[in-house]
Amino acid sequence: MKLGKLFSVSLEKPRLFNFKLTSMIYSFNWIYNGKNLYLILDYNPPTVAKVSEKDKELNATIYSLKNIITQSEAAEKIEKVLGFNEKIEEFYNKIKDDPLLKYVPIKLKGARLRSVDLWTGLVIAVCQQNASFKQGWRMLYNLYKKTGKVLQVEDHYVIALPRPKELVKLDARLLAECKLGYRSQTLIEAAKFFLENSLEEKLPRESPISAEKILREIKGVGQYSARLTLVLSMRYYELPPIDRWTARIAQEAYKLPSATVKTVERVLKEKWGRWAALGVFFLTVVLDAVPLSEALMRLKENDLKPSFSTEDLTPLNLWSKMT
Incomplete structure (x- = not known):
């Protein structure tokens, strides 16, 4: 098109x-x-x-x-x-001496989270469920390439994810080719929920807590996916999305007695304030979204600067390496 x-x-x-x-x-x-x-x-x-x-x-x-x-x-x-319009200076003041994020204002100075629409945010979040960085973004890549709509802008081609009403009509075999596993059914359930509840109109009017509760009504969408969706689409930073990767890294960095979501959330809110979820976002970038064992080793060695030249796939080089 x-x-x-x-x-x-x-x-x-x-x-x-x-x-x-x-x-x-x-x-x-x-x-x-x-x-x-x-x-x-x-x-x-x-x-x-x-x-x-x-x-x-x-x-x-x-x-x-x-x-x-x-x-x-x-x-x-x-x-x-x-x-x-984000007051990024306030975020930098919160993290300038933080053991996990202290290099964000230095190595990633001026970087902002690039938000997406609500549906795209949820699709991204579902693809990250129980998956490594590489697995999750490969699934998302497959979904774009195999089911997306191609929009031609001069000599460049932009791909748009299928919207909810388009996704529910997709051939099951085509969706299976994206290798999403159980997440395919979660996306179908999410698309139906979006259509039945006019979610893209309703959710922006809700508070972060209410919006999370509504998203969790979708079968297969839990706290982590709901919160990540809200971070990526609405910049709701008050509720950090915490998975095992984030929890263990925070436990190690702040010497916490446990790595429960409740404990880690409390501490991240104390450390990063209303920017807690943005902090989680940038944590994945400074650690190149490496597997947990490698992330813990890098933390131990104070290697918390993002890599701009590695051959491995990272959040900074997806655009040039995933083809």
């Missing part, structure tokens, strides 16, 4: 904003190609922003099937996705 060019807009970058880092963290090559960042601003009609950096500004060219979106609407959506 080829999209037509509508218009271009310029956006002034906020302080402490690094376009390259923000673009490359947890990206595939149809999202970021080393120069341009491609953001899906809408699905009906399909609308994509091609974003690049020039001096103190970001230049965004908008492509769509219909000329419906306005320049101000496009700029507002891009700024929201890129976290322009």
Whole structure:
């Protein structure tokens, strides 16, 4: 599906904003190609922003099937996705001496979490269930490549995940080819729940705690998946998504008596305040999302700087290495 060019807009970058880092963290090559960042601003009609950096500004060219979106609407959506309004300095002040995150303000200075829509956030979260970093993102990659809709922007191809009403109609054999295991059924249940409850309209009006409870009504979605969804889509940082990997690392770093979710959540909130979930997000980046045993060894050796040159797959090089 080829999209037509509508218009271009310029956006002034906020302080402490690094376009390259923000673009490359947890990206595939149809999202970021080393120069341009491609953001899906809408699905009906399909609308994509091609974003690049020039001096103190970001230049965004908008492509769509219909000329419906306005320049101000496009700029507002891009700024929201890129976290322009986040007071990142406050987060840095919280973590500057932290044993786990002290290198974030140094090595990842200006990097922001790039948010996604609610449905995409849930799909990402479900793919991470009981999976290593490589397994989870390979499943997501397969889902995009085998079931996604291709949107052509000039000579670049952007892939959009199937929306809930499209996913429930997918051939079971095609979904099986994505090698999601039991997660395929969870996604089907989630898609049905989205459609039956108009979730994309309802959830943004809820508090973080209420939103988590609603998502956990979906069969197969627990606390971790619900919270990760809310972090990625709504920047609800008050409720950190804690899995065994995070819990054990936190236990070791802060000398905790146990690694229960309740204990770790309490401590992370004490250490990182209202930024607790963003801290969990960046913890995976500074440790290159390596397996737990390796992460614990790196912690012991104070090796908490993200790698920019490793041959292994990491959150920073997904865009260039997963093909």
